Amino acid sequence: MYLRTSPITELDMLLRGYSLSRREVGVSPSKPEREFEGFQSWIKEKYGINSGQSWAKIILFYSVDEHEALQKFFELFEEYLNKNKSSEVDKNSG
Secondary structure: OOOOOOHHHHHHHHHHHHHHHHHHOOOOOOHHHHHHOOHHHHHHHHHOOOOOOOHHHHHHHOOOOHHHHHHHHHHHHHHHHHHHHHHHHHHHHO
């Protein structure tokens, strides 16, 4: 994937377009897509945001610039995935 001038914003638009096009042709979400579905609400909860801002705008707000926001996205997404994995382990063991 190649992102041009505003990395976090372009990534957001790319992912939105990808999801929309798959839905329009009737393709079911893949496992990674399903994992990503809760990221928006997780980011809002993590930063205490109650507005309708996208995950990209929230991350950008707490970053120096678009490039730092993109780096932060990958760090936060990894944290989100790890949190979900540990939640699944807790559900399965209890």
